[in-house]
Amino acid sequence: MGGEDCLSGLRVLDLTQFEAGPSCTEALAWLGAEVVKVENPAGGDPGRAINPPPGTDSHYFLQYNANKKSITLDLKAPGGLSLLRGLAQRADVFVENFAPGAIDRLGLGPAAIRALNPAIIYAQVKGFGAGSPFEKNLAFDMIAQACGGPMSITGEADGPPLKPGPTIGDTGTGMLLAISILAALYRRTRTGLGEHIEVAMQDAMFQYVRGAFATETRTGKPCPRAGTGSVLASNPPMGTFPCKGGGPNDYVYVYTSRANPEHWRRLLGVIGRTDLSDDPRYATSAARAERVDEVNEMVATWTRQRDKHAAMRVLGEAGIPAGAVLDTAELLGDTSFADRGIMQTIHHPTIGSYRMPAWPVRFSGRPPPVRPAPLLGEHTEAVLAEWLGVPAGAST
């Protein structure tokens, strides 16, 4: 039991770089697949070079390539290309996210690889979908977030569009591709059939902004930005409230669900305003929406006297949905995540000890173990020997 043997025996040939593709194949690696990352010998995945410490790979690269193997092949040389074709014949899954057209120019497009291995699941990430007017355009996380809806619904109501910090354009896309690959593999266990799967980063964004589409359809207008509120509806009190400390993240989120009127009554108890429990001016979400500033000030008067951790604890114990706004330092430093295996410390040969998030889903009580991302070409000989029987020392 546990997650790390779910995909054992599965061979993934991974021609991805940066994040959208690597986040997908890393999920497969964490769940037990043998993921072989194929990199060019001249530096490999450019993600290795995003602000690296001197003489090693970047922390960025380590995050998205844990539990994988790395081999180097020169795909512009006949020998490298021939080895790649051999590996593809023995792989269950092939994933790539090169710029549009690049994989076809290498002669490794879906038709070529599926001709060699009809049962392979061939998966691609592009910025814009085939058939889109922009299908030849380049894309990165931020371009997908601009063109796919996320930026239009992020920011203050009267301010400009902002980019969500989470990399929904990259990892958000990668997760949809991983689901699709696993579903196709499940069918293959019964039918033996391969598949060609494509996801465009712009299209993938829709999966994460569907509440905004619901609001658009309901109101007939573009869904607006909501600051710290919800694009579904205003529902006061709802949002971040300032806490002691005055730092950039000294806020606590407080939410009272319309679906459960008890949240508001419990909140009145916590903030010492049970005198208002039966007051019709505040009894419903709709009534409170007419006095939003007054309602928010009642809550803020209470939160300003506490630090965010204390506020979260007291509100949470009272059965009110609440959460401190936590920054990366607070999260990395919270030992409860390490105790539960959600954060794991890895030992990388050139970076040293390093704490990073694991696959955050627990199987029989624990997440799968994290192993460090590979050095460039670390597994070239081993993989070519195991997959193709190439004797040690014979590879390029």
Added chain:
Amino acid sequence: MGGEDCLSGLRVLDLTQFEAGPSCTEALAWLGAEVVKVENPAGGDPGRAINPPPGTDSHYFLQYNANKKSITLDLKAPGGLSLLRGLAQRADVFVENFAPGAIDRLGLGPAAIRALNPAIIYAQVKGFGAGSPFEKNLAFDMIAQACGGPMSITGEADGPPLKPGPTIGDTGTGMLLAISILAALYRRTRTGLGEHIEVAMQDAMFQYVRGAFATETRTGKPCPRAGTGSVLASNPPMGTFPCKGGGPNDYVYVYTSRANPEHWRRLLGVIGRTDLSDDPRYATSAARAERVDEVNEMVATWTRQRDKHAAMRVLGEAGIPAGAVLDTAELLGDTSFADRGIMQTIHHPTIGSYRMPAWPVRFSGRPPPVRPAPLLGEHTEAVLAEWLGVPAGAST
């Protein structure tokens, strides 16, 4: 071929509501599983009632429950509970996202259900993980986004934390659960083993903010907010630039990758400043970072004279990563998404015709077809007859 038969024959018993759970089971339904949503007879999933048009289900509900069946059972009555247990014996997957403790109080916790059906994949979503100091707390999308990192890295550099509009706390969590369920099912095809899978919404957020953790580890400081930039690094020009029109989303995103110096040279060509092509003051990303206002103004001078669509087209054709900030109305109205099956029009018995995003991944060239979300209890008789042999008319 196609995605819609990948999971055919798979039976999913779906005790989820709102979004984190339903987004997971909807992905399975889109890919061919028979997903039976079990709802209370008194209104069902509270998501049905989030701003619904009069006399029908909400658009919100329709987004997250397409392609599912609905049955009603009173799980607080012995008859309903007994039927649920019978269904669980015949299911492959069981998914729930009730408030902490609720499923155990019903006698339907993991131990109870796995005793009835040892091969079942039993999957749960909670707000905070078992073992967390907050494991009994309630959570919603915004609470997860506050406590899991996303809000701390979203907003202007000198402004307060904001909530990303995309529902990463809900759908972002649901996607990780779907991957985990499918991986466990893949193992089950070989071993027959069931599994107990849990994901906490707070923990799941880490998957989407790992670039920020990399920045934290590199700098030793909490990752700051970056407005429309990237939490990885400033890399000018990079961000939204104002376009003609002056509306709330009349911006175009322009990005020049540090990994490809050609982006900047191409941009100089487009904006008519090839006089600067070899100027060392602008030649590298680091040099441009010292003149960020000047560099941004060069780009803005060009973008202000164009509408965002024209700007995106011209920049994109020149090989520069660029994207218009598109709002929900522009995306719903763009026929190219409908032509490619990324948006599909469904015909719902009480809502009527309605366009919504499909599973945005294409299998052999097209996304799986969308069928409308079920009416409350629409399939009670049919499912009880098919799964349990209960004669029509005999069910509660």
